[in-house]
Amino acid sequence: MIFIIWCVFGLLHLAITAYLSMAFRKYxxxxxxxxxxxxxxxxxxxxxxxxxxxxxxxxxxxxxxxxxxxxxxxxxxxxxxxxxxxxxxxxxxxxxxxxxxxxxxxxxxxxxxxxxxxxxxxxxxxxxxxxxxxxxxxxxxxxxxxxxxxxxxxxxxxxxxxxxxxxxxxxxxxxxxxxxxxxxxxxxxxxxxxxxxxxxxxxxxxxxxxxxxxxxxxxxxxxxxxxxxxxxxxxxxxxxxxxxxxxxxxxxxxxxxxxxxxGTTYKNRDQLFLGVWHTTHLVFFLLLFFNASQSFFWPMLLFYLFIKLVSYRFAASKIGTHINYMLLPLVDMLYAVLTPVIALWSKLVKDIPWKN
Incomplete structure (x- = not known):
C-alpha cells in the first residue's frame, strides 16, 4: 500500500512538473x-x-x-x-x-x-x-x-x-x-x-x-x-x-x-495549486526510503529523475540560465523538504522587516 501511495504521489507531482514545463513551449x-x-x-x-x-x-x-x-x-x-x-x-x-x-x-x-x-x-x-x-x-x-x-x-x-x-x-x-x-x-x-x-x-x-x-x-x-x-x-x-x-x-x-x-493571501486557486505541487513533492521523498526494497523502486526513481531532468533542462534553456544537473537529486530532495518547513515557519513568525 505504501508503495502504491508513493507511486501515485510521485506521478501526480511529475504530471504537474510536465504541465509547467510544456508551458515554456508557448513562449x-x-x-x-x-x-x-x-x-x-x-x-x-x-x-x-x-x-x-x-x-x-x-x-x-x-x-x-x-x-x-x-x-x-x-x-x-x-x-x-x-x-x-x-x-x-x-x-x-x-x-x-x-x-x-x-x-x-x-x-x-x-x-x-x-x-x-x-x-x-x-x-x-x-x-x-x-x-x-x-x-x-x-x-x-x-x-x-x-x-x-x-x-x-x-x-x-x-x-x-x-x-x-x-x-x-x-x-x-x-x-x-x-x-x-x-x-x-x-x-x-x-x-x-x-x-x-x-x-x-x-x-x-x-x-x-x-x-x-x-x-x-x-x-x-x-x-x-x-x-x-x-x-x-x-x-x-x-x-x-x-x-x-x-x-x-x-x-x-x-x-x-x-x-x-x-502566501496565505494568494487566491484560493493558487494556494491549491502550490499546495498540491509541494505536498506531492514532499510525500514522494518522505516515502522514498520505505520503498527501497520494492522490485519497481529503481525504475520508478529513474523515471522520476528523467522527467525532472528533461522538464528542468527545457525550461532552463528558455529562461537562459543553467542548473547543476549533477546535484539535481540532492537539491530536489532538499527543496521538497525545506519549502513546506519554511512555509510553516513563516506562519509562526509575525514580523520580519525588510531592513532594520
Missing part, C-alpha cells in the same frame, strides 16, 4: 518597436557597495531614454553622496517611515512619485543586469495591451553548496510562476526584474491595499492586478537580472520566511 519573443521612457525603480538601505556595481550596469544599457530613481531608506552609509554625481540618477532620501507602511513598499512608493517614465522597471540593489540589452528586452514584450512584464532574476552560483541550493531554489520559483503565467494563470513575479506601466500602477491604487504587509510588493501586486490579457513574459539571457545569494543559511531562511509569509 514567443515579441518585437515591440516603440521605445518609451523608462524609470528604473530601486529601494536601498545601506547598499552603497551594491549600488556601486548596479548603477554603472544600468547606465550602460543600450536604451535611448531612461532614468534611475533610487529611494534611500534611512541610510547610514554614503550612498546619497555616491549617487549625487551620477548622471540620470534621482536619489530620494527617506528619513522616516510612517507606522502604517511597510518599509520597502514606502521606499518604492516614494521613488515612484518622482518617476516620469511611461514604464516603471523594478529591480533591487543587490542585483545586476545580465546584459546591456536588459531594458530593450523588457520593452520588446510590451504591446499596447500589456500593463505588466515579468522577467526572471536567478541567483549566481558560487562555490558553496548554499549558493548552489539557492540558485536551484530560485530556478524552481521561476519555473512555477513563469509556467503558470504562460498558461494564462499568473500568480506572482519577482521585484528584481519586473516592469509595470506607470499609469496602470496609479490606476490600480499602487500599494495602498497592501502597504502594511511585510513583503509582497511584487507577488501581491500580481495577485491583485495581473490577468491573462494584461501580462507578458520576457525570457532569454539578455533579459535576466542576476542577484547575489545570501552567505549564510540563517540569512537565507529569514529571506524565504519573508517571501513565503504572504
Amino acid at each position: 514567443t519573443p515579441a518585437n515591440n518597436l516603440k521605445r518609451p521612457k523608462l524609470s528604473v525603480i530601486i529601494a536601498a538601505h545601506d547598499e552603497e557597495e551594491n549600488l556601486k556595481r548596479l548603477i554603472p550596469a544600468i547606465l550602460s544599457q543600450k536604451y535611448p531614454d531612461f532614468e534611475i530613481v533610487v529611494a534611500l531608506d534611512r541610510t547610514t552609509d554614503n550612498s546619497k553622496y555616491h549617487l549625487a554625481d551620477c548622471d540620470k540618477v534621482i536619489p530620494i532620501v527617506i528619513n522616516e517611515v510612517p507606522a502604517d507602511w511597510n518599509q520597502k513598499k514606502y521606499a518604492l512608493n516614494e521613488a515612484i512619485k518622482h518617476a516620469s517614465g511611461e514604464w516603471l522597471v523594478f529591480t533591487d540593489a543587490d542585483c545586476k543586469p545580465a546584459s546591456d540589452k536588459w531594458l530593450t528586452s523588457l520593452v520588446k514584450q510590451a504591446d499596447d495591451q500589456t500593463s505588466i512584464v515579468l522577467g526572471v532574476s536567478p541567483y549566481q552560483i558560487g562555490h558553496s553548496f548554499l549558493s548552489g541550493y539557492i540558485s536551484f531554489e530560485s530556478f524552481m520559483t521561476a519555473f512555477a510562476y513563469i509556467g503558470r503565467a504562460l498558461h494564462k494563470k499568473p500568480y506572482m513575479g519577482v521585484g528584481r526584474n519586473m516592469m509595470v506601466r506607470r499609469s496602470f500602477f496609479k490606476r490600480m491604487g499602487g500599494y495602498e491595499k497592501i502597504k502594511n504587509i511585510h513583503g509582497g510588493d511584487d507577488d501581491l501586486f500580481i495577485q491583485q492586478h495581473a490577468n491573462k490579457s494584461n501580462l507578458s513574459i520576457v525570457l532569454g539571457q539578455d533579459a535576466l537580472v542576476w542577484t547575489y545569494p545570501k552567505k549564510s543559511w540563517k540569512a537565507y531562511f529569514l529571506q524565504k520566511i519573508r517571501h513565503l509569509s504572504v
Whole structure:
C-alpha cells in the first residue's frame, strides 16, 4: 500500500512538473518597436557597495531614454553622496517611515512619485543586469495591451553548496510562476526584474491595499492586478537580472520566511495549486526510503529523475540560465523538504522587516 501511495504521489507531482514545463513551449519573443521612457525603480538601505556595481550596469544599457530613481531608506552609509554625481540618477532620501507602511513598499512608493517614465522597471540593489540589452528586452514584450512584464532574476552560483541550493531554489520559483503565467494563470513575479506601466500602477491604487504587509510588493501586486490579457513574459539571457545569494543559511531562511509569509493571501486557486505541487513533492521523498526494497523502486526513481531532468533542462534553456544537473537529486530532495518547513515557519513568525 505504501508503495502504491508513493507511486501515485510521485506521478501526480511529475504530471504537474510536465504541465509547467510544456508551458515554456508557448513562449514567443515579441518585437515591440516603440521605445518609451523608462524609470528604473530601486529601494536601498545601506547598499552603497551594491549600488556601486548596479548603477554603472544600468547606465550602460543600450536604451535611448531612461532614468534611475533610487529611494534611500534611512541610510547610514554614503550612498546619497555616491549617487549625487551620477548622471540620470534621482536619489530620494527617506528619513522616516510612517507606522502604517511597510518599509520597502514606502521606499518604492516614494521613488515612484518622482518617476516620469511611461514604464516603471523594478529591480533591487543587490542585483545586476545580465546584459546591456536588459531594458530593450523588457520593452520588446510590451504591446499596447500589456500593463505588466515579468522577467526572471536567478541567483549566481558560487562555490558553496548554499549558493548552489539557492540558485536551484530560485530556478524552481521561476519555473512555477513563469509556467503558470504562460498558461494564462499568473500568480506572482519577482521585484528584481519586473516592469509595470506607470499609469496602470496609479490606476490600480499602487500599494495602498497592501502597504502594511511585510513583503509582497511584487507577488501581491500580481495577485491583485495581473490577468491573462494584461501580462507578458520576457525570457532569454539578455533579459535576466542576476542577484547575489545570501552567505549564510540563517540569512537565507529569514529571506524565504519573508517571501513565503504572504502566501496565505494568494487566491484560493493558487494556494491549491502550490499546495498540491509541494505536498506531492514532499510525500514522494518522505516515502522514498520505505520503498527501497520494492522490485519497481529503481525504475520508478529513474523515471522520476528523467522527467525532472528533461522538464528542468527545457525550461532552463528558455529562461537562459543553467542548473547543476549533477546535484539535481540532492537539491530536489532538499527543496521538497525545506519549502513546506519554511512555509510553516513563516506562519509562526509575525514580523520580519525588510531592513532594520
